[in-house]
Amino acid sequence: MKIKVPKFETQEELFDYLVKNVDEHIYQKKLAIKEADSTFGTDVAPILILEGETYKGDTLNKDTENPDELMVKAIINTTNLMDSHDDVHIKGLWDKSLKENKRLKHIQEHEMKFDKVISDKTDLKGYVEEFTWKELGYDIEGKTQALVFDSNVKKSRNSFMFSEYKQGNVDNHSVGMRYVKLYFAMNSEKEHHAAYKDAWDKYYPEIANKAQADRKGYFYAVTEAKAIEGSAVVNGSNHITPTLSAKEEDIEVIENKELDAVKAFLGLD
Secondary structure: OOOOOOOOOOHHHHHHHHHHOHHHHHHHHHHOEEOOOOOOOOOOOOEEEEOOOOOOOOOOOOOOOOOOEEEEEEEEEEOOOEOOOOEEEOOOOOHHHHHHOOOOEEEEOOOOOHHHEEEEHHHEEEEEEEEEOHHHOOOOOOEEEEEEEEEEEEOOOOHHHHHHHHOOOOOOEEEEEEEEEEEEEEOOOOHHHHHHHHHHHHHHHHOOOHHHHHHHOEEEEEEEEEEEEEEEOOOOOOOOOOEEEEOOOOOEEEOOOOHHHHHHHHOOO
16 A cells, blocks of 8 residues: 655655654555555566476466466565555565465456456465566566466456467566555664664665665565455556466566666666
């Protein structure tokens, strides 16, 4: 959830406002279901296409030669990236949820409707997997823990999304989730901000797009969340969530014309 923050003349005024309202802001986030932010620019991640069983995750036991079924490996969420909701998801945040939630859904654009379901039940496997950012197509040092869906996309279940995945048009995903545990982190040296500075010092070193955190001066570290569904979206709050599908033997990164905008967001200019 994106917290609406008024504009202030100075960073000191901004920080005072955030500290004064930190409990209310965390309460608001926990009440909301976090989804894609449709107003978040035009940042789009590139697509990585993998061949058969060469990618790291376990494949589903399905007949992938069926022309009306498409095996898709979708990156639903990645940690260590400051997203457009000012959140940084921390490694391990999905552990409890994946053990408890046996009703995960792969859906279209966060719409919980029968005709928008892409896969579920035995056609869907959700798990976490570690990648380097370079494996996901970005020239950034470091690693991320991704929430991954192995999805058997059937034409009979959602013909529109079957076609979109088959044509390579789905290059962004978003997790529908509820916050469980999160901490406010702020880069302030004031003594009465010590707890927030401690959180900043603890989680900041792992952030891939540090320039974004530096510009803001604060973020919310999400250490536990409940995954409800993973969606194919046009623009998600976290744009490094590509599609990995079983087609080519070697990894092929298809550059998107919006990649320069993504690099600017990450501070890679």
